[in-house]
Amino acid sequence: MAFDCVIVGAGPAGMSAAVTLAEHGVRSLVLDRGAKAGGQIYRYAASSPLPDPSKLGPDYMSGAALINAFEACGADHVAGADVWHVGDDGRILYSIDGETRQIETREVLVCPGAIERPMPIPGWTLPGVMTAGAAQVMLKTDAIVAENAVFAGSGPLLYLVVAQYLRLGVKVAGLVDTTPRRNFLQAASAAPAALRSASLLHKGISLLSEIRRAGIPVYRQSVQLKLLGQTRVSGLSFYSNGLQQIEADTVFLHHGVIPNPNMTRALGLDHVWNEDQLAWHVKTDLYGQSSIPYIAVAGDGGAIVGGDGAHIEGRLAALNILMRLERISPETRDRLSRSPVGELRRLSQFRRFIDRLYRPSDALRLPQDEDTPVCRCEDQSVADLRAGFQLGARDPNALKSRTRCGMGPCQGRQCGPIVSDLLANWRGEHVSDVGYYRMRSPQRLLSLEELSRFKTVSSLQPRAREASR
Amino acid sequence: MKTADVLIIGGGIHGSSTAYHLAREGISVILLEKDYVARHASGVNAGGVRVLGRDLAEVPLSKISMQMWQTLDSELDADTGFRSTSMVYIAANEADITTLKQREARMNAAGHTHERIIDQRELRELLPYVHPSCTGGAVSQQDGHANPYRSTNAFRLAAERFGASIVEGTELRNLRRVGSSWIAQTPKGTFEAGTVVNCAGAWADKVALMIGDNVPLNHAAPMLMITARMPHFVEPVVGAVSRQLSFKQFENGTVLIGGGAKGFAERAANKTRLDYEKLANAARTTIDFFPIMTRAAINRMWAGLEAYMPDNLPVVSPSANAENAFHAFGFSAHGFQLGPIIGKVTADMILTGQPGFDLSAFRVDRYDRKVL
Amino acid sequence: MFRSLRENVPETVQVSVNGHPVQVPARQTVWSALALSGQTVTRKSALSGEDRSAYCTMGVCFECLVEIDGEPNQQACLREVAPGMVIVSQNITEFTMADRDGL
Ligand SMILES: Cc1cc2nc3c(=O)[nH]c(=O)nc-3n(C[C@H](O)[C@H](O)[C@H](O)COP(=O)(O)OP(=O)(O)OC[C@H]3O[C@@H](n4cnc5c(N)ncnc54)[C@H](O)[C@@H]3O)c2cc1C
Ligand code: FES
Numbered sequence: 001m002a003f004d005c006v007i008v009g010a011g012p013a014g015m016s017a018a019v020t021l022a023e024h025g026v027r028s029l030v031l032d033r034g035a036k037a038g039g040q041i042y043r044y045a046a047s048s049p050l051p052d053p054s055k056l057g058p059d060y061m062s063g064a065a066l067i068n069a070f071e072a073c074g075a076d077h078v079a080g081a082d083v084w085h086v087g088d089d090g091r092i093l094y095s096i097d098g099e100t101r102q103i104e105t106r107e108v109l110v111c112p113g114a115i116e117r118p119m120p121i122p123g124w125t126l127p128g129v130m131t132a133g134a135a136q137v138m139l140k141t142d143a144i145v146a147e148n149a150v151f152a153g154s155g156p157l158l159y160l161v162v163a164q165y166l167r168l169g170v171k172v173a174g175l176v177d178t179t180p181r182r183n184f185l186q187a188a189s190a191a192p193a194a195l196r197s198a199s200l201l202h203k204g205i206s207l208l209s210e211i212r213r214a215g216i217p218v219y220r221q222s223v224q225l226k227l228l229g230q231t232r233v234s235g236l237s238f239y240s241n242g243l244q245q246i247e248a249d250t251v252f253l254h255h256g257v258i259p260n261p262n263m264t265r266a267l268g269l270d271h272v273w274n275e276d277q278l279a280w281h282v283k284t285d286l287y288g289q290s291s292i293p294y295i296a297v298a299g300d301g302g303a304i305v306g307g308d309g310a311h312i313e314g315r316l317a318a319l320n321i322l323m324r325l326e327r328i329s330p331e332t333r334d335r336l337s338r339s340p341v342g343e344l345r346r347l348s349q350f351r352r353f354i355d356r357l358y359r360p361s362d363a364l365r366l367p368q369d370e371d372t373p374v375c376r377c378e379d380q381s382v383a384d385l386r387a388g389f390q391l392g393a394r395d396p397n398a399l400k401s402r403t404r405c406g407m408g409p410c411q412g413r414q415c416g417p418i419v420s421d422l423l424a425n426w427r428g429e430h431v432s433d434v435g436y437y438r439m440r441s442p443q444r445l446l447s448l449e450e451l452s453r454f455k456t457v458s459s460l461q462p463r464a465r466e467a468s469r
Numbered sequence: 470m471k472t473a474d475v476l477i478i479g480g481g482i483h484g485s486s487t488a489y490h491l492a493r494e495g496i497s498v499i500l501l502e503k504d505y506v507a508r509h510a511s512g513v514n515a516g517g518v519r520v521l522g523r524d525l526a527e528v529p530l531s532k533i534s535m536q537m538w539q540t541l542d543s544e545l546d547a548d549t550g551f552r553s554t555s556m557v558y559i560a561a562n563e564a565d566i567t568t569l570k571q572r573e574a575r576m577n578a579a580g581h582t583h584e585r586i587i588d589q590r591e592l593r594e595l596l597p598y599v600h601p602s603c604t605g606g607a608v609s610q611q612d613g614h615a616n617p618y619r620s621t622n623a624f625r626l627a628a629e630r631f632g633a634s635i636v637e638g639t640e641l642r643n644l645r646r647v648g649s650s651w652i653a654q655t656p657k658g659t660f661e662a663g664t665v666v667n668c669a670g671a672w673a674d675k676v677a678l679m680i681g682d683n684v685p686l687n688h689a690a691p692m693l694m695i696t697a698r699m700p701h702f703v704e705p706v707v708g709a710v711s712r713q714l715s716f717k718q719f720e721n722g723t724v725l726i727g728g729g730a731k732g733f734a735e736r737a738a739n740k741t742r743l744d745y746e747k748l749a750n751a752a753r754t755t756i757d758f759f760p761i762m763t764r765a766a767i768n769r770m771w772a773g774l775e776a777y778m779p780d781n782l783p784v785v786s787p788s789a790n791a792e793n794a795f796h797a798f799g800f801s802a803h804g805f806q807l808g809p810i811i812g813k814v815t816a817d818m819i820l821t822g823q824p825g826f827d828l829s830a831f832r833v834d835r836y837d838r839k840v841l
Numbered sequence: 842m843f844r845s846l847r848e849n850v851p852e853t854v855q856v857s858v859n860g861h862p863v864q865v866p867a868r869q870t871v872w873s874a875l876a877l878s879g880q881t882v883t884r885k886s887a888l889s890g891e892d893r894s895a896y897c898t899m900g901v902c903f904e905c906l907v908e909i910d911g912e913p914n915q916q917a918c919l920r921e922v923a924p925g926m927v928i929v930s931q932n933i934t935e936f937t938m939a940d941r942d943g944l
Contacts, residue, residue, distance in 0.1 A: 033919065050847075127882055138876070139846075141873070144843050397508070409914070447767070447912070447914075452756055453749075701938050722934075766913065
């Protein structure tokens with residue numbers, strides 16, 4: 001027996017899709033490697049280890065409602081299912097309990113979420129250098145914080161984590177803001193439309209004033225960031241009104257998120273370059289339907305839409321899937337979509353404003369220094385890649401074959417965007433002509449033993465039921 | 470219009486090696502490649518450089534090629550990554566030993582002594598981590614492995630140094646004979662040459678048809694997987710007499726696992742799909758023979774598009790139906806090792822008409838004739 | 842310095858980190874155990890031999906690879922601790938030889 005619909009990823013997109021499907025009588029199978037539903041943004045929102053999780057803010061707390069609705073909707077949630085292959089034939093492979101399971105499904109909804117944009121500044125491989133996303137994951141999952149850390153970069157997530165730290169009484173050594181001055185001008189033209197989302201705008205502004213009121217050092221328009229230290233990080237130097245230096249044993253970097261490309265790429269879905277977000281997006285219609293009709297993508301894994309946007313996209317994708325499964329008519333789909341589509345439009349106007357305001361500078365997206373590592377797994381620097389390029393490797397995949405850049409366990413998630421940008425510069429062409437790595441499954445390291453224990457599953461095992469309780 | 474003496478179709482190892490051997494002799498060469506050099510089988514293969522276990526018809530070519538590999542880096546002024554590590558075929562039981570002995574008799578009768586049968590003790594010495602129940606095997610001393618992408622590009626870069634013109638991203642769409650010229654149409658313009666060489670790999674039957682030869686070529690997608698770095702535990706390349714086992718550990722510690730299992734090939738789209746259930750079998754076989762591999766972490770899996778002839782022997786031959794046209798394709802998943810010699814032989818066919826080897830088993834029209 | 846904001850921990854487990862016994866809250870990640878124990882080096886870079894540590898803590902970067910109960914290449918940020926778990930930082934470089942004594 002094949003499943004009607006399998007959802008990969010139990011973040012806001014995946015959860016809201018499962019809830020919508022359930023409302024119309026389709027019981028979906030939801031796979032997520034996490035121990036609990038919630039995804040990145042609502043991670044542990046319904047079961048926080050923090051004494052007072054409300055300090056993380058009302059947005060986070062609102063995740064608990066979605067998680068509870070999801071858990072009550074009757075979808076089969078298999079926690080700890082690490083999906084490492086989704087095929088264009090609708091076959092899905094995942095690891096669980098040291099085994100490989102294969103399932104078949106009529107419809108697939110892929111919600112792999114976002115990853116943070118790499119920030120290849122000198123020293124970014126030193127122990128103690130982490131991402132702002134990591135700061136938040138540690139906080140949400142295990143209530144762990146880094147005292148006296150520096151936060152560097154720009155974007156809403158960075159400010160949010162700093163504010164959360166401050167609310168929780170954690171000392172912050174400084175916020176090194178890299179948002180260029182000209183971004184404010186560029187963003188101004190999108191401001192009138194964004195104003196229609198006044199509450200979102202207000203949320204952002206109040207975050208910044210909260211940080212300012214806390215009195216921590218904030219450095220604006222910072223440039224030429226360098227991490228200090230030999231064997232682990234000891235601080236950050238940069239220019240902001242002259243040369244500055246802050247000592248710290250932990251530095252959190254962040255300048256935005258991009259869709260996690262590996263699964264959608266390995267699937268062979270069509271992707272398009274989005275110049276506003278400086279990232280590849282999955283080509284989909286309004287309902288997230290990809291270039292392969294029975295495969296849909298929702299949430300940040302397709303294009304960055306944020307937690308609220310992911311929630312709506314999950315619902316829209318589910319409505320389309322319901323129509324494809326002939327559970328609702330096209331007219332019903334359209335009628336039920338009207339309000340979420342309007343909501344999504346409004347959010348995307350605000351998103352455009354944010355994209356302009358926090359557009360990462362070229363100097364931070366592209367390593368400025370020949371010695372800076374690009375590939376963290378295989379230790380390939382800009383100079384190494386340039387040498388490969390000069391030997392005729394003009395394509396990202398050729399450069400990968402030549403230098404091993406992108407061949408390590410992270411499968412190019414960190415170096416991929418940098419390599420395409422570097423090649424675009426060297427070739428004097430646009431990045432959309434350069435393209436991206438050709439990705440393959442598995443999307444994670446897989447032990448030979450795990451692979452050798454291969455089972456095809458046509459209905460849920462008792463173990464899975466148990467986990468969903 | 471760009472013109473040259475010889476037009477080569479295909480930037481794999483055979484096209485690149487042919488370009489090198491011709492350019493070195495002062496012949497002007499244009500090579501057309503639809504994607505980029507080493508994009509397909511030549512750049513993504515398992516890197517095995519072996520004489521061991523070859524069809525008798527191929528052994529003479531393969532032995533000379535093996536000699537060429539030993540000095541290839543200095544000849545091409547490049548780093549192909551070639552390492553002569555030896556290769557071992559494992560006999561799992563007495564039946565396998567019998568198979569090896571029969572083969573040894575045939576090989577010796579033909580005057581070949583490079584394969585040597587080994588007993589259980591020597592097997593354990595060569596492969597300390599092999600399952601203790603394995604009874605023996607055969608070893609070929611000069612065999613080893615190289616880096617496919619780098620090796621193919623080593624020929625390409627050397628050819629360019631001798632003046633060959635390598636044109637990437639340029640697909641041959643139409644080829645005709647006009648007077649004493651071959652005229653090649655591509656989306657990036659027209660090319661003209663007196664002689665044409667078909668090294669088009671999995672697409673070679675299409676090019677052969679343009680030349681005027683019809684061949685029963687098939688294409689398929691053999692699959693590979695490679696692990697994250699492991700502590701070094703095996704030096705020789707490893708195969709097995711009667712099981713689909715094949716792997717090697719590179720100097721960087723990664724272990725490449727093959728075995729011949731095939732995925733699904735979609736050549737029009739340049740695409741391959743993997744058959745994970747078959748890869749799971751390969752994983753099981755590998756663990757059966759080498760329990761140390763149980764916890765090896767697979768990092769990547771892929772497949773390449775390869776050309777197969779029904780008899781698993783290549784076509785290395787002048788055209789049967791046209792003048793000044795030559796073929797080198799259909800290497801049936803073991804052509805990488807032959808790269809150095811095939812370029813040389815093809816160049817010799819073109820330049821002197823004397824390949825220096827008996828190539829009758831590799832004729833393009835061998836399926837047209839009645840075989841007695 | 843990493844520290845925990847948890848106020849009461851109902852259940853703890855003992856694990857070993859590079860040979861040192863460490864008491865940590867049950868069900869937290871292996872990375873959190875490393876962070877709280879102050880032993881934050883997860884792996885050595887296979888080429889340069891430099892120390893590396895967790896970077897993303899969400900399964901993306903593979904910098905947090907450690908050996909858990911003898912099994913290498915485990916992502917510390919995705920695995921949960923279990924009683925008696927033996928965690929060792931991963932030292933596999935290009936030059937590591939298999940331990941023939943283990944035969
Ligand atoms: C670290 C981080 C923190 C963020 N914090 C905020 C914030 O505070 N506020 C805000 O507005 N936005 C935040 N964002 C953006 C926000 O996360 C997204 O907008 C939103 O979560 C997108 O929802 P999603 O469902 O698409 O993806 P996600 O929420 O990321 O969910 C995807 C799920 O898929 C699972 N998954 C992925 N791959 C596999 C696999 N191979 N096998 C099994 N499961 C898999 C993951 O475990 C995850 O649970 C943050 C982003 C990141 C990366
Ligand atoms: S810290 Fe990035 S994968 Fe674990």
